[in-house]
Amino acid sequence: MNIPADLRYTEHDEWVRVDGKEVVTGITDFAQDQLSDIVYVELPDVGDHFGQGEAYGVVESVKAASDVYMPVAGEVIEANTELEDAPEVVNQDPYGKGWFIRIQPDDPLQIGGLLDSDAYQAHIEAQR
Secondary structure (H helix, E strand, O other): OOOOOOOEEOOOOEEEEEEOOEEEEEEOHHHHHHHOOEEEEEOOOOOOEEOOOOEEEEEEEOOOEEEEEOOOOEEEEEEOOHHHHOOOHHHHOOOOOOOOEEEEEOOHHHHHHOEOHHHHHHHHHHHO
């Protein structure tokens, strides 16, 4: 299981990468592995605004459908529309080409409240 040390994580299995004043997010390697073969990704529109912890999208696999939650409150400034035609990219590269949205956070300090890689690893192990 791949848990990059340079990212932050939520207990709902989303990852966050800080990119200047913006953040990029998607689902973790653990999440895509649990879902199995992803067949559909529904993402919000650019300009949509969500609070921290609000559902902003859906991931469907051959096993289940799951909501995807905002790791920080903010405005969606970009969505990875390539996933509409190639949702399997999330399985292949969840931390790279399989990213979901780019966010302009309302409060960048919320990022510090997310799990680091060690805490996320412990969270996963506690679920087993």
